[in-house]
Amino acid sequence: MTAELIRNPLREWQRRIWAHAVIDDTTPSHDELSREADRAERAAIHARQAANRAIAYTRRRPSRYANASYELLLPEQDPAGKVSRWRAHGPRALLIAGPARTGKTTAAYAIANDTHAHDQWVMVWTAPDLSAALKPDGEPFAYDYATGCDLLVLDDLGRERVTDWWLEQLQRILDERCAQERRLVVTCNTTGPDEGDDRSPAEVAYAQLVTRYGHPIVERLIDGGGVLVLDGPAVRQVVTEW
Numbered sequence: 001m002t003a004e005l006i007r008n009p010l011r012e013w014q015r016r017i018w019a020h021a022v023i024d025d026t027t028p029s030h031d032e033l034s035r036e037a038d039r040a041e042r043a044a045i046h047a048r049q050a051a052n053r054a055i056a057y058t059r060r061r062p063s064r065y066a067n068a069s070y071e072l073l074l075p076e077q078d079p080a081g082k083v084s085r086w087r088a089h090g091p092r093a094l095l096i097a098g099p100a101r102t103g104k105t106t107a108a109y110a111i112a113n114d115t116h117a118h119d120q121w122v123m124v125w126t127a128p129d130l131s132a133a134l135k136p137d138g139e140p141f142a143y144d145y146a147t148g149c150d151l152l153v154l155d156d157l158g159r160e161r162v163t164d165w166w167l168e169q170l171q172r173i174l175d176e177r178c179a180q181e182r183r184l185v186v187t188c189n190t191t192g193p194d195e196g197d198d199r200s201p202a203e204v205a206y207a208q209l210v211t212r213y214g215h216p217i218v219e220r221l222i223d224g225g226g227v228l229v230l231d232g233p234a235v236r237q238v239v240t241e242w
């Protein structure tokens with residue numbers, strides 16, 4: 001097996017050495033060879049970068065969401081297939097709102113895991129973690145990763161301290177992703193309409209977000225999509241025997 005692995009890459013070179021043992025019109029020029037070598041080197045760098053990003057995704061992912069998938073979601077966690085169809089057919093951004101423990105993070109990770117399985121670069125941060133990562137003593141490339149990845153999942157928006165500094169960071173990241181048409185999934189806790197309030201849960205969630213972040217940011221969070229409210233029963237696994 002090992003010998004085969006070593007022999008295979010060499011076979012191509014053996015063929016090429018023999019093919020060019022005699023110099024004729026088909027022999028590549030020095031420039032052609034160095035361009036080909038550059039291309040091969042760039043491809044190798046990209047492959048290594050993609051592998052490192054994939055490893056980082058699985059290493060950072062909390063184990064409870066490792067198996068999150070569309071099949072696992074309850075019908076009320078995937079209303080009208082809006083979660084399971086989003087990656088292939090949805091608008092650029094998806095905002096998943098709703099009360100505590102309704103499966104927002106699980107739905108977001110179902111999308112993240114699927115996107116990761118399609119060899120795309122996925123980064124997931126909770127809003128408090130991204131805020132900490134962007135600080136001078138945080139993660140060195142947080143801003144570049146947050147703007148450059150294929151899919152950014154921002155979990156638990158609203159749990160972080162909303163300061164002017166954070167609003168500015170958020171606006172810059174969202175603007176950049178919007179300009180580059182990079183995809184975005186955001187989850188946030190919102191409460192449903194009070195009794196007597198005849199607005200829809202999505203309208204109420206939208207209004208709560210606007211109060212917290214202002215119109216420009218919320219428009220970029222939604223960007224042509226809408227607010228998907230998960231307001232099914234809270235999922236609680238109560239352990240009675242241990």
Ligand SMILES: Nc1ncnc2c1ncn2[C@@H]1O[C@H](COP(=O)(O)OP(=O)(O)OP(=O)(O)O)[C@@H](O)[C@H]1O
Binds near residue numbers: 064072105106
């Ligand atoms: N379809 C499901 N099948 C099995 N377990 C689930 C399912 N949906 C959610 N859970 C579990 O229920 C718990 C709550 O789910 P999740 O964290 O996704 O909810 P959330 O709405 O993000 O909660 P929070 O408001 O606390 O952020 C988690 O432990 C999760 O693993």
Ligand SMILES: [Mg+2]
Binds near residue numbers: 155
């Ligand atoms: Mg959550």
